[in-house]
Every structure is written in C-alpha cells, then in structure tokens.
Amino acid sequence: MDKKIFDISDKIKKDDEIQLVPQGDIEPKGEVNYWRSFKELYRDPEFIKAKKSEFTKEQLEKPDVSKMGGLSRRKFLALFSASAALAAAGCNDYRDKGEIIPYNKKPEEVTVGRPNFYASACAGCSAGCGTLIRTREGRPVKVDGNPEHPVNQGKICAIGQASIMSLYDPERLKEPTVKGSKAKWADVDDKILADLKNAKQIAVVANAITSPTFKKVMDEFVAAYPNTKIYSYEVFDNSTRKSAWQKCYGTRNMPVVKLEEAKIILALESDFLDTDEGHIENLRKFAYNRDVMSDREFNRLYAVEGAMTVTGMNADYRMRLKSDLIEEFVHCLISELLGKKKISNYATDGRLTPIFGRSILDDFAKKNNLDKKIVENLVNDLSKAQGESIVIAGDKMPESTHIAVNFLNEILGNTKLYSTEAQGFEVMALSSKDDMNALVNDMRSKKIDVVIHLDVNPAFNLAKNYKYDEALKNVNTRVAFSESANETTALCDYVLPVHTSFEGWGDYKTRTGVMTLQQPVVNPLYNTRQKEAVMLVWVSGKKESYRDTLYHEYLMDNWEKNVYTSIKPSIDFKRYWFAALQDGFVSYAEKPAANPAFITETFVNNARTNSTNDFVLLLQKHHSLGDGKHANNGWLQELPNPISKIVWDNYAAISIASAKELGVKDNDKIKITNGGLSLEVPVFIQAGLADKVISIELGGGRKTGGTIGTGNGFDTYSLMSAAGTSAFLYNNVKVEKGSGTYELVSTQEHHAVDDPVTKDIQYKRDIIREGTYEEYRKKPKFLQKDDEIHGIRLDSFPSINESTKEHPYYTGVKWAMVLDMNKCTGCNYCTIACNVENNIPVVGKDQVKVNREMHWIRIDRYYAGTPDAPRANFQPMLCQHCDNAPCENVCPVAATTHSTDGINGMAYNRCVGTRYCANNCPYKVRRFNYFNWRDRVGDGFYQTDPMNYMYNPEVTVRSRGVMEKCTFCLQRIMDAKGVASYEGRRVKGSDVKTACQEACPANAISFGDMNDKKSEFYQQRMHPLGYGVLEDIKVKPNVTYISKLRNILEPLGIEGMGEEKPGKDEKKEEKKH
C-alpha cells in the first residue's frame, strides 16, 4: 500500500535544530553539600557551573566531523543501524508491513493513544447526514452521527457506520485504468480532454446532486462543453411523493413533518421507521413520544401494509392489506371522514361528492377482512385528533396514492404538522423517466460520444428494461468514476478511482437553513482523485491545473463567495470557515418557503391506480445494503434483516396462504414475471404478509461486487421496469413455482406461533413483558411481579427484583444498562456500531448457517398472536453482566471474571476456549472464534492490507479458539476513568457512552452508574416497568428492560401479565405514598 498515509517524515526532519541551552548557574543558598570530589566539596566555581549545565562547552559545540576519526558517531550509527536493518530484513518481511516511525516532534493535534474527532458528512446515500469521525494516529476508526447536526442529531444508519470498512476495502480502485491497463492521470486527462473537445454530445450520469458546490462544478462543465447533458438519477428517489406534492401544492420542496407532535400516525405501506427516506430523523421523533421517563402521552401508530416492515412490526395496530388496495383504503377513509362524519369544510365541496359514493369503508373492510374494531378505532382517532395526526404513504406507493394521502392529511387538518422547513432538496433536479429514456436512446443511436459516470452504477441499478448496458456499448468514450469496480466500470474504458468521503471534500444542502460540510480525515490511501477536481481540470482544459487542493480551494472559494456572503456572519471568512469545519455544518436563517394551499382539482382528477387479482410485487430498499452499492461490505451483508433475520441474501417474502397456493415452502424458488422481465427467487414465508403480495429487497445479486459482494442474493433490479406507476410496486405480476431451491440462512430460528409448545413462550418464560399504555397510566406497576412467578410463590426467596437492588460488593461505580423496549424498533444499528467499535469479524454465510455469527449485540425477535396478524417484539440481547455470572464460575482458567465496577470481563490471553462459559450462559450472548475468521472469510480478505488499519486499536483483535462477548465497551470506560483521574475526580455514569448507545437512533439504550442515586439513569433503572430477562435463574443481570407498552384500547390478554392482582400490590403502594 501507499506508505503516504503514515509517513510523517516531514515532521521529524529538523532533528538538528534542537538545541541544548545551558541553564543559569544560580547556586541555591543553604543547600546541603553532598560531595563526591574535593572540587565539589570546596565549591569550585568551574565545577559548579559544569554540574549545572551538564554538558561541557565542547560537548555543546557542533562536532567537526572532519577532525574526528574516519568513522563519525553518526556514520557509525548509520552503518550500525543499516546493518541491523539489513540483518532484520534478511530474516523476515518486516518492511512489507509498512514503516513504523515514531513521532520525533509531536504534531500539535495528535496525542498518541488519544483519538481525534472530526465532523464530516456521510456519502453513503444522498441524505448527507452529518458525521463525527474518530481517528487514531491519523487513521479513521469509527464513524458516528454528528451529535450537533440538526437533522440526524448524532445518529446515522448502518451504511454510514459501516462505511469505515469501505474506506479500507482492499479491493478499492487504486489507480486509473484505461481499457484495463494501468494509466497515469495526466495521460487519462489528455485523452479524455481530446474526446471531450471533439464530442458532439456528452452525457454525464450522476446520482442526486445535493452539493451546491458540485452543482457549480457541473454548471461550469456545461458552460465549457455546451453540448453536455447531465442525467442525475437515484434508485430511491422518492419521485412519486415529490411529483404528487408538486401536483397538490405546486412545489417540489416537501415540508418536514413534525412527527414528534403527531398523536396518531397512520402508515400506509410506509416504512418511515426503517427504509423510507429520512428514517433516522423519523425514528428519533417517533420514539420521542414513547418515553416512559417523561409525561408525554404515547403516540399511536397504525400501519396498513402488504409487506411486513419494521414500521408495521412496531405499530400499535397493524392490518395487512394487499398493497394495491391501499389507495382504495385511503379513498374509503376520505369518504368515511368527509362523506359520513363531515369533519372538514371539504365535505361541502360538490366536486368531491361523486367520489364518496364509490368507496365505502365498511364494505371495503368486510371484503378485505380488515379487523372491524381496528378500522373503527382508526376512524375515531383520526376524526378526534384532527391537526394532531399524520398519514404517511410509503416511498414505494404510486403518485395517485400520495395525492390521495395528501388530501386526507389536508381534510384532517394535519397540515399544521407541516413545518416551515423543507427537506429532500434537489440542488439539481433529478432526471425524469423520459430523460433517462432519451439518454439510452441517444446512446443507442450513437448520438452520444462521451459518457461520464460520476460514481454511479446504472448498469446494475437502473430498471433493467432500459437495457443500459447494451446501450452503453455504443458510446465511443466511456468514462466511469468509482470507488471500486462495479458492473458499470466493467463496461467503461476509462475507470477513474475517486476519493471516499473520508478522503475528499464536499458539502450538502438537504434541509432549509442547513449546510453540511464534508472534510477529509485521512490522506488518500491510493492514487485516487476527487471527482469534482477532475471535472474542474476538464473544465479548464489544462491537465496541469490539477493539484491535490484544487477542490478544497474551489469549495472554500464558493463558500466565501456564496454561502458566506448570503449568511453575513459577524466574523471574517477564515474564522467562519474553520468554525463551520469544526461543527461540520452551518445553520442559518433561510427564508422558509410558504406552505401553499392544496389544489383540490388534483385530487378530484386523480386517476386511481386500480387493483388487480394478480400478485403484487413490492421492491423494497435493502435494509443494510441500500441500493446495493455497499455490497462488498461484509458487516452490512451479515447484518440481519430486522424482520426475517436473514443475512447475505435477498429473498421473496410471501404469506402462508400464498405459499400454499403456489405449493412452495421456505427456500423453494418461485418464478416472478413482471411484464417481459422475470427472475427466480427463493421464498421466505413471512408471518403477517398480505396474501398475494411478494416483497423483495433490491440490492442483492451483484455480479461485479468484489470478493465479498459478488454472488449474494438475487439481482432484483431485473424485475424493475420503467413502465410501472411506481418503480417499486407492480400489481400485475405472474408468479409460479420455479425450479430448485436456494438456501437462505438466518441468525434466528423461527418457530411456529401456533405450535402449543412454543406459542407465547416469550411471555411464559418472562423474556418479554408487555401491556397496554392504558393499563400503565392507570397503574404504573401493573407488570411488576414481586411475589410470584410462573404461578409459584417465591416468598421463601429474596425478592425477584433483587437485581435492581444494591449489591454489598459494589460500593463505587457499578455499570448497568437500561434498554427501553418502547423505543427499540429492531433496526440493528446498534449491532453494526458494536461491530465497528469492537473489531467484530465477518464470518460468512456458511458460518451463519451453523450459528456461528459473532455479533455481540443482537436483536431477538418474537411473535405472538396469529400468523396472519402477528404481534412482534424486538429485544436487544447482549451480555447482561450478571452479578452472579454463571459463565465465571465454570471457567477453569478464570479467563472471565468480574471487575469491581460490576463488569463481566474477558481476558482473551488467558482463554483456552473450553466454551463452557458459552454453554452456561442463559442468554447465549457469548461468541466463540471457531476459526481465525479474518483468515478464513474470502480467503484472507479481512487481513489484507489495508484492512488491518481499520481496527480499533483500543480493542484486542481476537484470535481463533477464544471466547468473546460484549464488554460494555470497557475501553470507553477505561478511557473515561483515565480522564476523570486526570481531572482529579471520580468517574460518573454519564461519562461513558457505549457504542450501541451512541448509535441507537431511537435513544432506546441508556448506560450509567446504578449506584448513583441522583442520576436520571438510576431513576430509569428503577422504573416500575423495568425487569430483568430470566430473573428467576438468579443470575442477577445488570441490564434492565423497560416493558413494552402498546398504545391500544383493548387489553392484550396475555396470561399472567398485567392482570389485576387484588389486595397485595395496592397495599404496598399505599404504604409508599
């Protein structure tokens, strides 16, 4: 690898300048004269002086080498070290491992062993979330959300967190290539400049452009080459919502919804909590009203959906409905609310009356087996909570659905929740379908001479019936900028490697009044360039104009001229710029766009998308891989799907009835035909899915995706058609049984919810406790089981909730965790954060199949209810750091022991790997290194340079044969202790944040000192809804779970949970008050 990254030789070169200045010879009075010689005894002034200065005059003078012997000290040392180095080099390949150069002069900003944090931005998708990057000795090791960023507020998704692995991906493009052979940037520039000058038509294909400065570069490019057309597309472009918005309100800038003020939320085929746009922000706002520590009333989430989504699984009321009937359902609601209940002025609008008659809610509900009670509740809630509710249709839904939903929100007065901030800015408008068609046609008819791909992969992720790959072959000059090889670079002659977001500059404009800055945190690892800089070189037409700082200067210049002048801060630009860089963003008072009035005509004339009796195909955004770009990232591949827990593959989820109809079982392939497109995909039978719905994630099946990314799952873009009303929803799909099977693997077995042995086992075993919000409001302690468990009185035992009581051994800080199940949506981002923080290896699909995944924190998922209407629970499970840890007493070599602050630690060096501790762990959270995973996966992929530099230096990289598990981020605790001791105080619970806690977008994880009774953490831990999982084994877990409350009107009716226990409990409560 390039030695540049760690080369600090420029910082040590001025060795000679160090001067030793003799100290003044002030003789202290009254000093006891310990003498070693007579000269000293008699205080010979010369001697005293010599003693003070340590060095004689001769010593201080620079030696004249010529006067010395033939071999100077320096020469001798040089020869000595050279021969030693030669001997060392002869013995091993030490030099291959890179140079290790100590800091001779410490750079001001680097303290060895201490991390530096830089605010930057994530380039994982077009959302432009602010990030905070932790670097150690000049290399980034962890990415988190920027806590001060106004949009994502310290949280980022799995892709952003795992992007650190993409930086160190050994398969990144390392230098420019022309037709597969290595080339120099200057030569590439020459050739392309010549082609650009002669081109009749140039096409630039880009993702959504959210950077104002990059937009300026593109404008300049178009000015320099006027026959250029820019095509910007995004797979998940939210286009139907935007176009509906435009039709309804005449603007494309959609307002940010004040979700935190919504009392009733109705999600229609919407995954606003997981894969839909803005989900990080949504999660935070949604969880804001699910906080049992505050008095805020819980919101109520209704979900009506065909697929099973994270949002649906977290809904209070969920109804399954075939996805193409959702629009009709909206119309029925409108008819019910307007026609029957006449809740708004629109009820008198004569244009709408004919619509009411067509859609009758009762009939619709009956016909589609919707739970009558839930529909009733929904209508009541919506009509009661006018102006305090919000209806959200999914990104996948067609424009007509969004128009109907916009109207529904309008009549409910929910426009009150539309803030004045706009989101989803299109700095440059996205290309329409027609544009993209024109691009492909122009390429095919050889009108386009040069096509430049700006880190996009249309050969993979553009709807397959564009036949982009075929069309591309007709272009003479095919240029692709990319971080790593992909399907498009494979078709291009010029493949130009670009900086990752860790190495380059950038800015993002995604929200009214917010600009996010992206700054490099590491020198480029390879001979890559910033794509914007290359474009600028081409704009100038002079290849000599390139310099490494080109875009940096351009960006600063643009900010100085445009941003700075428009904001007009009171400080000079330099200070402003550095302050902005330090913050990672600037927020300023931007004049918000006024929310315009609804155009009723749009709704009246809205052509409905009709339902069919065929199968509906839903193409979903991949939970962890996004559009598939990040396929070579093993952490993302191995992150379980929150719903199915399947890893490494995408699959077709279908309902039980549909599986029966098709005669298939899990892993059988089905053949899906969407118009002229077809694909065989393995089936996963998913509880809660609507019948005749197939839900598949996009982003699998990469063909040129790297060692890790190639060959996992199925290329479902081949089912995507440009012809549909929505790119993600097709309702005239033919499905038949396919040939053969394909094994899907998951991290969790699923058990039939109707098997009497396993039915409701999570309640019977006291793993999950839940009740309704109403019961909780009436009696907060309704779920506490003080005196009995499983019907057996345990009076003779100490209290069951003993684990929350003080422990005599731990008098100082005692670390503990609280997990709020009301906030946790099962998104898994904690898992990925933990992976990055704790150097957790990727094990591969074959090893997940045999239950050897290594995740230290996992999200357990439980179903209750019926297979058609399941009630899901998510439960993050990690080491509980039990006071009576059963793992500790069985380890023969005492490799796992308890610390005085209550942590169950692992001494990896001592572990011999008997696995007894893992067997004896009731929570099964211990992970064993069955292999040297880094050596095994992808034939040593994860120990190839520069992957080694990714690892967190604070955490041991575990060898094979060693047990590992969650340590409560011990390294962070030790760090905080160090800081506290340096500051001369005791460490506080709030000093430490674990990686999972930092990452949780819903703030469901709290960590702190359970002995600090004044802290909020203590209060939370002692919350009446708190319980420990499997308390009755008496292992005394230190992780407290806050029972799940469902904001529903009817009791859940779980046996032994939340029932009235007359007498005893009330008496206790009275005593306390």
Next chain:
Amino acid sequence: MAFDSTYTRELPLVDSRSSFAEIDDTVLAPTERKPSKKWFVAFLMANTALLIGAICVGYTLYYGIGMWGNNNPVGWGFDIINFVFWIGIGHAGTLISAILFLFRQKWRTAIARFAEAMTIFAVMTAGIFPILHTGRPWLAGYLLPYPNQNALWVNFTSPLLWDVFAVSTYLTISFVFWGIGLIPDIALMRARAVSGIKKSIYAILSLGWKGSNRDWQNYERVYLILAGLSTPLVLSVHTIVSFDFAVSVIPGWHTTIFPPYFVAGAIFSGFGMVSTCLIILRKVYDMENIITLNHIEKMNKILLATGTMVGYAYGMEFFIAWYSGNPFESFVFINRAFGPYAWAYWIMIACNVGFPQLFWFKKIRRNIGITFVLVLLVNVGMWFERFVIIVTSLHRDFLPASWGMYIPTMYDLGILLGSFGLFFTLLLLFVKVMPSVSLAEIKAVVPGAQPTHHHHSEEH
C-alpha cells in the same frame, strides 16, 4: 419345586479341569506366537481408523474447532460426548478389579486383567478430548495449577478443573493398580521368554519378582491397598464428570440426580464394552473355558441392573421436570422426547432401557450371539445418552431466539472413529504383549486348586 443341590452349588469359575500349564499355554499363546492373520486384519482396521482420526485431528489443530459441528448454542458436541463416553467405559475395569475384589467376587479373576487394561486405554482415549476440545489446545497447560510469574491461578470453582484432577488421578491409580497386578504374570513370562530382548524387557517390568512368600505377601497387601484406593475413584470420577453438567444453570443439565445416574451409566457402558471385547477375545484366542459362559451371564446381570438404574434416572428426570413446575425444565424434556432430536432420545431409551430387559431371561443371558448384539446396542445407547444430554439441553435453552441445531461434520465422525481406532490399537497391542487374563489369580480359582471341605472329608 424344592431346591435341589444345583441351586446352591457355586458354578465353576473355570470350565474343565485344566492343568496350570495348560492355562499358561492358553493365555500366553498370543504373546508367544506370531500374531495370526486375524490379528493383523484387526490391527490394520484399528490403525486405519486411528489414522483417519489423526488426520481429522490434524485439520482441527490447523484450522480450528470450526471444523466440527459445534456452534453457538451448542458449544460442546462430539468432543465432550466422546470424552464422557470413553470415561464411562473406563469405569468397568476398576469396578471389576477393585470393588469386586473387595467383595471377594472370585468370578472377576478371569476378566479383571482385560477390563483393567480396557479402563486404562479408555481413559487415555478420553483424555485426548478435553485437550482437543479447547480452542487453543497448545495452551491447555493453563488448566494446571502451576506457579507462574503472572500470578495466575486456576479457578477451583470450575468443574472442568475438577475433571482435570479426577481424570488424571483415576488414570494414575488405575495404571499403577494394573501394573502391580501384572508383576507375577510378567515374571512368569520372563521365565518362559526365549529371546533375550523379550527376557530383559519382562525382567525390568517384573521388578525382580521371585515368587517368594514375602513377595506374595507384599504383593497381596499392595493389591488390597490399591483396591481400597481405587474403589472411591470408581464413584468419584463419573460423579465429577457429571458435575460438568450438574453445576451449570442449563435446564436438562442442572439436576441433582446426575452423579448417581452418571456412575450407574458408566458402569453400564463399561460392562457393555468389556462384554463386547471379551466375547471376541475368548473366541479368537480359544479362552472359552477360562472366560466362561457363566462370566458372560454374570456381566449380563450387572448390565440388566445398571441399565434399569439408568432407566430409573431417565424416568426420574421427567418426573422432576413435571413435579418442579419449572417451565424451562419441562420444555427441555418434552423437547428431548418429541423435538428435533427425538430420534436420538428414542435410540437411547431403546438401547439402554428397552433391549437390556431381555436379560431377565436366562436363555438370553447365556446366548452369546444375542448377548453380543445387546452389548453392542448398549455401547450405542450409552453414546447417544451423552449426545442427548449435551446436545438437546444446549440446543434449546432459555431464550428461544438463540435456539439452533447441531449437525456434526465429517471431522466429528472421523475423530469418533479415530477414538475407537486408538482404543482398539492399544487393546490389540496389549493382547499381543501381555497376558489378557491374570494367570496368578486364575490358577487360584481353577477347580481343584483350592483345598475344599469336601476334599478334606474324602481324605479322612
């Protein structure tokens, strides 16, 4: 029916009134002749199995435990199953040689030597597994409490550590006991040896045995002391092995019945293996008149008794699971009998409790063919008992979310095969170089060797 004299008459311990020389010839024949073709075939088979096992062990050491089927819920698989299985087999020898010796069960003489040898080889085979099962076997020395500069000490609360002491003590005592018992016989072989090398080897091993009165007195005393020392070990070793499970919190493991249940099972399996081997041995080396049908029948009775004890334990586990009202425990047992590993459970029940009931019938007890089949089944059943205990308890424990299946790999099977290979290789070498029946003791129980009351009265 009135008791006739045959009812109270002791059955002869050695059929036929063989002379001492005939016995010597019969027993020592294998050690003095060139091995037969049959021996070579058997040796080749055992060696092949051993080699396969060695290759699998090699792969495991090179790549890691991941070569096996062990996984996250099921941290122990064939490794510990095999360990417990072989340790169990190692129980018959000491029981026969020590406990039956103390109880003056003279019929033990014909089978004691062989059973003891088997014990040692079984324990040696078993001993490989605790080392091999660790993730980093090269650090297995950490399990020993040795003073070191890191001031690291072993964890005396861990049953695995108790195992280390229990098994190593057992192996040592058994070995010494066996070695002492061999001295008079080796002295005899020294006397009979023709070749010089053989003579000198036997001379060293016989520790200068002269056969003097004093020698015999000392010998008998040492033998008695060692028998006394070994006796508690028979009970303690498998008790401690059972602690590996009983001390844990895992339902299906965490039960107090385990120590007696394991000891009974160990004796059961040990006798199963002794029978299996002896039935072959007596046939191949024409020792039918020394290891008689009476011996087989007696062993079958013990098999019936211990098998039934084991069956009682199985039943009691179920009863307690229900009676305790502990939902975790009840689930484990329902899952054992009807879950995905039910087949293993029913194999265990059939082989350990079901088929041995046939031994109630004298005809079957004395039928070599049926006995052979039944003892083979006992071996199978007892191996599956450990499989059931370890795998079914672990694969579905407390949290349903962490449940998983355990599927052994070919490396697991290879190592299991290899363990049999090692055991039988050692056994075959033993029968080649050492007397498989204790000559000194058997001569004492040959009809006519002892002065009897009747004999005396005849003389008078």
